[in-house]
Amino acid sequence: MKFIQHLALAGSLVSYVLAQSIRIGSPANGTVVQPGSTLTVQIQQPSSLSNEIEVAVVIGFLNCPSPDPCPAPLDRIGTVLYNGPYHPVASPPGLPYQNISVTIPDSASSGDAQLNVVHFDLIGALPLPRTEARAATLVVN
Template identity: 45%
Template sequence: MNLLKSFVLLTLASTSFMAGAEAQGIIIDQPTPGTTLSQGVPFTVQITRPDDIEFTYEVGLAIGALACTSPCPDPESRMGDVLYAGPFDPEFHGPGQQYQNFTVVIPASGAGSYQLGILRFYLIGAGPGAVLDQYTVPINVE
C-alpha cells in the first residue's frame, strides 16, 4: 500500500511541475495559423504572456519567417528571414493578460507556405535558470 501511495504522490508532484513549466509559455494571438500575408506589407505579431507562477526576467525575443513545407525545421536551428530581434516587454492593456505587438514585414522572397518562428529567451526562478523556448505558426505568403 505504501508503494501505491508513493507512486500517486510522485505522479501528482510531476504533474504539478509540468503544469508550472507550461504556464511560463507565451501565446501567439496574431497571426492565427493559416493566415495569408502579403510580401512587403506590414502586419502585426501579437504575443501574450500569461501570468507567471514564477518570476521571469525577459532577455529577448526573435521573430523569423521561413519558406518551407511541412515539416519545417525548428526556429532554433533555422529562423529564415529575421523580422525582429530585441526586447520583449509585454504590458497590460486593460483587464486581461499582458501582451506586446510587433509590426513586421516579410521581404519579397517568394510566395508559398511559410513558418513564422519565435524564439524567446528568459531567466526564471530564484537561481535564476536560463530558458530558450520556441514557437511556430504556419502562414501563407502571397
C-alpha cells in the same frame, strides 16, 4: 519513496513552466501575407507566479518547401525579422502582450510559410535560463 517524491516534484515543475509559455496572439494560422507587407505580431505572456526576467524575442520568417512541412522553430528560425527586447504589458481583460511590427521579406515566395517566435527569459529565484519557441503558419500570396 524519495524517488517518487522527486519524480512528482519534477513533473509538477515541468507543468508549471509549460503553463507559463508565450503564445502568438496574432497573426492567426493561415493568415495571407504579401512580400514586402507589414505584419503585426502579438506575443502574449500569461502572468507568472514565479520571478521572471524577460530577456528578448526573435521573430523569423521561413518559406516551407512543398510538400514537406516546416521544421520546428528551434531547428530553423529563417530570416530574422526582429531581434530585441520583449516587455509584455498587461491590458485587461486579456493576457499581457507586446505588439511588434515586422516586414515580410521581398524575397518571400508564394506558398506556405512559417512565422517563428523564439523567447528567452530567466525564471525562478535562482534564476534559470529558458528558451521556448512558437510558430504560426502563413500563406504568401
